[in-house]
Amino acid sequence: MFIFEVLFYFFIAVVFVQVIFYGFIFGKFAAIKQKKVSNSNPPxxxxxxxxxxxxxxxxxxxxxxxxxxxxxxxxxxxxxxxxxxxxxxxxxxxxxxxxxxxxxxxxxxxxxxxxxxxxxxxxxxxxxxxxxxxxxxxxxxxxxxxxxxxxxxxxxxxxxxxxxxxxxxxxxxxxxxxxxxxxxxxxxxxxxxxxxxxxxxxxxxxxxxxxxxxxxxxxxxxxxxxxxxxxxxxxxxxxxxxxxxxxxxxxxxxxxxxxxxxxFLQKRRHVSTASHYKLKHKVLLSLFYCSQLLFWVLAILLLIYLYQWQLVLGLVLLRFIIQYTTLYSISAKLDEKSLIIFTPILELFLIIIQFFIFIKNLSSKPNHWK
Missing domain, CATH: 3.90.550.10 (Spore Coat Polysaccharide Biosynthesis Protein SpsA; Chain A)
Structure with a gap:
């Protein structure tokens, strides 16, 4: 069971990364209030x-x-x-x-x-x-x-x-x-x-x-x-x-x-463009996506085999609570509250689709503009 012990500790690290993103990075945006500005009305x-x-x-x-x-x-x-x-x-x-x-x-x-x-x-x-x-x-x-x-x-x-x-x-x-x-x-x-x-x-x-x-x-x-x-x-x-x-x-x-x-073609174009971002931005975006993917893969795997399932389930719930709290606050700002109830399903589908987009873009380049 050594492999599951390694995966379990790796899962803890992944949850920690997700908490950093949702609780602190995205959380800071969730907490801000749009400041009032003067209407200078430039042409x-x-x-x-x-x-x-x-x-x-x-x-x-x-x-x-x-x-x-x-x-x-x-x-x-x-x-x-x-x-x-x-x-x-x-x-x-x-x-x-x-x-x-x-x-x-x-x-x-x-x-x-x-x-x-x-x-x-x-x-x-x-x-x-x-x-x-x-x-x-x-x-x-x-x-x-x-x-x-x-x-x-x-x-x-x-x-x-x-x-x-x-x-x-x-x-x-x-x-x-x-x-x-x-x-x-x-x-x-x-x-x-x-x-x-x-x-x-x-x-x-x-x-x-x-x-x-x-x-x-x-x-x-x-x-x-x-x-x-x-x-x-x-x-x-x-x-x-x-x-x-x-x-x-x-x-x-x-x-x-x-x-x-x-x-799908539109998203392929967007992903191919993102490959030209500055390194620090690519690292942040990749870290967020990889932590999302690993969260789902490791959580499902550990729960299927019931390895430390109480702790795993607790970490899963912690991550979802922080995620929901943050996204709900942001959705209120962006008028997208109707999306939040479907978050787990949509997130999982999106992770899978993004994975296939990455694979597809390795083999061919998408078309651009009309």
Whole structure:
């Protein structure tokens, strides 16, 4: 039984790591309260890059143009679309004078590269404050621009927002997508809270134009077709220049994938991009995932063989209590309480799927942009 004794002590170490993550790292974010900020209302350039997004633009642009904000423009980037995306943009421009269109033609060197299109859009933007979202996203309130822009100050040049996915009743895939999005947000908000900002999502992200030029744009990772959001943040975010915005008025809602295959491919792209993060961030993310995986594997194994089962069960319960307490508090902040009751099932499914994504990415590279 020596092997089980080793596994038991290893399990104790794994639980300890999980308690550190949920109780202290994520717990610190769970405990914070979003500070009130002054409404300085700087002029804002909202930037939306679209490739074959005609229908989504028709649906979501009305939520952008109707924002309650005194001075903003909307920069619509048509990235060589083959559908009616450009015509939809032009139709909106006729009705709203604060819309600017950047029509990107294909360039062989940057073929199919969203970062090239975004660069042209950013250069065309009139204002220094840039606010990004996607064509398939819509602000959940009329105060999205004001809530996000109000987080800027003399030090803060990069603001990380939250972009949940639309709820679809009766869909397990939708639950899984929303849980994965929630847990990803738990991590990037938590790490930012402790002074280790490492990523954000382009569905809801803001930064100063001067920061973009300071980074020399996307040049350091232009050859990597994905990562216009998280790789840029990973490169430029610091504890001093980065802030989070978690007020419910600042959320943007996106349309989730409808099939497991399309979502799996999307996650493969995200994971492949994460391999280019800074080493310290990759270590933290890997440690959290490995401790999750080992927690489930070792707990199940030790309980099946009834080795020190009372102690093992006690440690399992301790970890779940801390996890639930922390995630429930965070879910209240991010308006995702409906996910928490399903946490063990969704967590286990997600761990398994992430394992297969890792294996699949070792053998082939996923496609990028549309």
């Amino acid at each position: 804002v350039s909202v930037i939306i890059c679209a490739k074959n997004e005609a229908e989504n633009l028709r649906t979501n642009l009305p939520f952008i143009v109707s924002q309650s904000y005194p001075n903003f423009e909307i920069v619509l980037i048509n990235d060589n679309s083959s559908d009616k995306t450009l015509k939809v943009m032009e139709a909106f421009k006729k009705d709203y004078e604060n819309i600017k269109i950047v029509n990107v033609q294909p360039v062989e060197k940057f073929w199919g590269n969203k970062k090239y299109a975004l660069t042209l859009g950013i250069k065309a933007a009139k204002y220094n404050t840039l606010l990004f979202t996607d064509a398939d996203c819509k602000p959940m309130t009329k105060h999205w621009i004001s809530e996000m822009s109000a987080r800027f100050d003399t030090e803060k040049a990069l603001i990380i927002g939250y972009g949940p996915y639309q709820k679809i009743k009766g869909s397990f895939l939708n639950l899984l997508i929303r849980f994965e999005t929630f847990m990803t947000a738990v991590q990037y908000f938590s790490y930012t809270t402790i002074g280790l900002p490492y990523m954000a999502v382009g569905r809801n992200l803001a930064y100063k134009k001067e920061l973009f030029f300071e980074a020399n744009g996307f040049m350091s990772h232009m050859k990597i077709k994905s990562g216009d959001d998280d790789l840029f943040v990973n490169q430029m975010a610091t504890p001093k220049n980065t802030a989070i915005c978690i007020s419910k008025g600042s959320f943007t809602e996106s349309i989730p994938k409808k099939t497991f295959k399309s979502w």
